[in-house]
Amino acid sequence: MTKPRRTAAQSRDVVYDALLRAARAGARCPTNLALAALLGVRSSSIPQKALVDLIAADKIVVTTTPFSREIFIPELGTTIRASKAPDGSLREAERAHAIARAERREPLPPVLDRTPCFRCGNRADIGCDHQAASAPYIIDLEFAA
Incomplete structure (x- = not known):
């Protein structure tokens, strides 16, 4: 038995609610893959289409840069940003965390x-x-x- 599919309006509402929750919590902007998981789909094009619909409905304003995305939500008057900052500051933090995690690992047993x-x-x-x-x-x- 197949799952009933969401309509475009339902997907748009789910994505908009996720953006509102992130803005109210002060969290980062969810990625398209995170939104796809929330919608229960594998393709990131469905959340992207929902974002385009929200832009057309004047519910959000999206500003993109090569490494980042900012979404302004007029209803709340807040902006949420993507997890990768254009200055690379979060990248350095992620890199330092990965190095620390690698240093904690124990060496492989000898062959x-x-x-x-x-x-x-x-x-x-x-x-x-x-x-x-x-x-x-x-x-x-x-x-x-």
Whole structure:
């Protein structure tokens, strides 16, 4: 059974309500993908069409720049901005957060060579009289106890 589809007017109302909620909460402008998820669709063209309809109805005024979008809502007299500031300030914050998250990660466990010695059959990571151990690290005896 298929889901009933929203009409363009219903989509426009849902998008406008989301913009009003974001403006009242002081949040950032939702992206087209976030609005599409709110509408329950996969395509970001449906929220974009709803925004165009809202502009035509004089409910919002949109100003776009290469990295940003500002939406002025005359009903509230407020402007909401997209999450990426044109000066890149949020990008630097996101980059610093990503670096900090990467530094917190633990290193991957070492890959051990377990190929047996061709003379005695001992594993290479253990070592034998014919070859040194191939383990990339040696456990300090103080910490092993």
